[in-house]
Amino acid sequence: MQSRVAVPQIEPLSHQDGDGEEFTRSPQVEAQIIEALSLQQPSLQQRVAIQDFRQSGYLKEECIVYLIRKLLKEGEFALADELVQYLVLRIAKQVHRQLSKSLHESLVSECYSDVMSEVTCRIVDLSSNRDDYAQVRFGRWLTMLTFNMMRPFFRLQDRGRASDSIDDDPEVPNERKKVPVDCKPLPDAQLLEKEGLALLNKLDPAKRTAFLLRHGAGWEIVAISKHLGRSTKTISNWLKEAQKQLQAMQRGAL
Amino acid sequence: MKTKGEQKRLDHVFDLYLASVEANEDSLNELIARFPTYEIELREFAAFIKIDEALPDRDYTEQEEQLLNARTISIVQNALYNSRRGQADTVGKKPAARVLKIKAGNARRRRTGSATERTAQEKPYVSRDLSRRHIARAVLSAEIVSRLWKERTFGRVKHQKVVHLCEHIGQLREIRGEYRRQAAGPLDNKLIYSVESELKKQNWFETYEKKSPSGKYVGHGYRPLSNAGGHRVYFDKWWSQQSQTVVELIELMRPWKTERCEILSTVYAAWNDLIIWGKPVTDDSILREILENWHEGKRSIPEHRWRSEITWIRQKGLVPTGFGQATAVCHSSF
Numbered sequence: 032m033q034s035r036v037a038v039p040q041i042e043p044l045s046h047q048d049g050d051g052e053e054f055t056r057s058p059q060v061e062a063q064i065i066e067a068l069s070l071q072q073p074s075l076q077q078r079v080a081i082q083d084f085r086q087s088g089y090l091k092e093e094c095i096v097y098l099i100r101k102l103l104k105e106g107e108f109a110l111a112d113e114l115v116q117y118l119v120l121r122i123a124k125q126v127h128r129q130l131s132k133s134l135h136e137s138l139v140s141e142c143y144s145d146v147m148s149e150v151t152c153r154i155v156d157l158s159s160n161r162d163d164y165a166q167v168r169f170g171r172w173l174t175m176l177t178f179n180m181m182r183p184f185f186r187l188q189d190r191g192r193a194s195d196s197i198d199d200d201p202e203v204p205n206e207r208k209k210v211p212v213d214c215k216p217l218p219d220a221q222l223l224e225k226e227g228l229a230l231l232n233k234l235d236p237a238k239r240t241a242f243l244l245r246h247g248a249g250w251e252i253v254a255i256s257k258h259l260g261r262s263t264k265t266i267s268n269w270l271k272e273a274q275k276q277l278q279a280m281q282r283g284a285l
Numbered sequence: 286m287k288t289k290g291e292q293k294r295l296d297h298v299f300d301l302y303l304a305s306v307e308a309n310e311d312s313l314n315e316l317i318a319r320f321p322t323y324e325i326e327l328r329e330f331a332a333f334i335k336i337d338e339a340l341p342d343r344d345y346t347e348q349e350e351q352l353l354n355a356r357t358i359s360i361v362q363n364a365l366y367n368s369r370r371g372q373a374d375t376v377g378k379k380p381a382a383r384v385l386k387i388k389a390g391n392a393r394r395r396r397t398g399s400a401t402e403r404t405a406q407e408k409p410y411v412s413r414d415l416s417r418r419h420i421a422r423a424v425l426s427a428e429i430v431s432r433l434w435k436e437r438t439f440g441r442v443k444h445q446k447v448v449h450l451c452e453h454i455g456q457l458r459e460i461r462g463e464y465r466r467q468a469a470g471p472l473d474n475k476l477i478y479s480v481e482s483e484l485k486k487q488n489w490f491e492t493y494e495k496k497s498p499s500g501k502y503v504g505h506g507y508r509p510l511s512n513a514g515g516h517r518v519y520f521d522k523w524w525s526q527q528s529q530t531v532v533e534l535i536e537l538m539r540p541w542k543t544e545r546c547e548i549l550s551t552v553y554a555a556w557n558d559l560i561i562w563g564k565p566v567t568d569d570s571i572l573r574e575i576l577e578n579w580h581e582g583k584r585s586i587p588e589h590r591w592r593s594e595i596t597w598i599r600q601k602g603l604v605p606t607g608f609g610q611a612t613a614v615c616h617s618s619f
Binding site for chain 2: 048049050108112115116119120123124127128129131132133140141143144147148151152155156161164168171174175178179181182185187243244246247248249250254258
C-alpha cells in the first residue's frame with residue numbers, strides 16, 4: 032500500500048501589489064510555513080523564540096505572521112498572542128533605533144507606542160488582507176509602516192522650538208543680511224558617527240531635523256528650506272549654529 | 286489624510302524605492318519623475334532611509350533592553366486587548382455598518398473638533414496631536430487644582446493621583462497618561478511637570494513651596510493666578526458627558542490624605558493592568574501585583590488596607606474596565 036503524507040495547505044495571498052499582481056510568498060517562506068505547521072506546540076514556541084537569524088531553526092518574520100493569522104482564524108488566541116509577542120520583541124530594538132535617529136528624543140516614546148500598537152493591530156486584523164505584504168517582505172513592510180506612523184511626528188518636530196533667523200526680519204537693515212545661501216559641506220558625518228544621538232538630541236528639534244537632512248540625507252539647503260517652510264538664510268544659520276553647538280559640545284565646552 | 290487607494294499606491298512607490306536602495310541604485314529622482322504627485326513623500330521617505338543608514342546604531346545596556354522589552358509587551362497586550370474588544374463589539378453587526386459608523390464619527394470629530402464623541406469601537410492612538418493632548422491635560426489639571434488648592438492635604442503627589450483616577454474612572458481618552466510603577470503609585474512624571482508649566486503659562490495656577498512655621502520645606506502647593514477659572518469653558522465643552530463623574534470623584538477625594546489617594550490609585554491601576562493583560566482578577570491576584578510586582582515600598586502598608594480598598598472600589602461601583610494603557614516599570618528613557 033502506498034503511503035501518503037498530507038502536505039498542509041497554505042492559504043494563498045489575495046492582496047494585489049501596485050502593478051495589479053497578487054502577492055506571493057517566497058519559496059523559502061512557504062517551506063518554513065509547511066515545516067512549522069508540522070511542529071507540536073512546544074517545538075513551535077521554541078522555534079519562534081529564536082531571535083538570531085544565523086541560528087539554525089530560525090523562522091522568518093513572514094512565516095510567523097502567517098502562523099499568527101492562521102492560529103487566530105482557528106481560535107487559538109493564547110498561542111497566537113504569544114507568537115505576536117515574540118515577533119514584536121524581535122523588532123523592538125530595530126524600530127526604537129530607527130525612531131531615535133529621525134525623531135527628537137521627546138517624541139520617540141510616543142511614536143514607538145504608536146508603531147508597535149499599529150504593527151500588532153495590523154497583523155491580527157483578519158478582516159483585511161491589506162497587510163499581506165508582511166508575509167512577502169516583512170522588513171520593507173515594517174519600514175514603510177514605521178515611516179507612515181512617524182509622519183505626524185515629523186510635522187510636530189518641524190514645528191519645534193527653533194526660532195526664525197534675525198535675517199528673516201524685514202526691519203533688519205540689509206548690511207546684516209550677509210549669510211551665504213549655501214554652506215560648504217561640513218565634516219559632520221564624522222561628528223555624527225563619533226557622538227551620534229547624544230549630541231543631536233541637545234539641539235532644538237527643528238535644528239536637529241535641518242542638520243540631519245543636510246548631513247545625514249545630503250539635502251540641499253533650498254530643499255530643506257522648502258521642507259521646513261523657513262527661508263534659506265534661516266536654515267543656513269541654523270546649520271551654522273548647530274555645527275558650532277555640536278563642536279563645542281564635542282569639545283566638552285558645554 | 287490619504288485614502289486607502291492612495292496609501293496603497295504610495296506604499297508601492299516606497300517599495301520601488303526600497304528595492305532600488307537594496308540594489309545599491311538610488312532611484313529617487315527617477316521615481317519622482319515617474320510619480321510627481323508623491324514628490325514630497327518620496328523625498329521624506331528617502332531622507333528617513335538615508336538618515337537611518339548614516340547614523341550609527343545606538344547601543345542598549347542590558348537594563349535598557351529589558352525595559353524596552355517590558356514596555357513593548359505592555360503596548361502589545363494593550364493593542365491585543367483593544368483589538369479583541371473592538372471585534373467583540375462588532376459581533377452581530379454588519380461590518381459595513383461598523384465601518385460607516387466609525388467613518389462618520391471621524392468625520393464629525395474632524396468637523397467639530399469634539400473629543401467627547403469618540404466611541405469605544407475606535408482604535409486607540411487615533412489622535413496624534415500632542416499639543417491637543419497637552420492642553421487637555423492642563424484643563425483637567427486646572428479643574429482639579431481649582432477645586433482642591435485650598436486643601437491642606439493637596440500637593441503635587443495628590444494632584445498626580447487625582448489626575449490618574451479622573452482619567453481612568455472618567456475615561457478621558459484625550460489625557461493618554463503613560464504611568465509607571467513608582468513608590469507612591471502610578472506616576473507620569475512628564476505629565477505632571479508639563480501640566481504645571483502650562484497652568485502657569487495660561488495664568489491659571491502656579492506652584493509654590495510650602496513651608497512649616499519653622500521654615501522647613503513641606504511640599505508643593507498651588508495658588509491661583511489672574512486667569513484662574515479660565516479653563517472651565519474647555520472642560521465643559523470637551524467632557525460634557527464625563528464632567529459629573531470627574532467632579533464627583535474630585536470632591537470625594539477632597540478630604541483624603543495623600544496616602545489614601547496613593548492606595549486607591551495603586552489598587553485601581555494594578556486591577557486595571559490585570560484586565561488589560563487578560564489575566565484573572567481576584568483579590569489575591571491584585572494584591573500580588575501590588576506587593577510583589579510594583580515597588581518594595583508597597584509592603585510597608587498593611588495588607589488589610591489594600592483589601593479594604595478593593596472592597597471599597599466594588600461598593601462604590603468604580604471597578605476598572607481595562608481603560609488606557611497598562612502601567613510600566615519605572616524608567617525615564619523609555
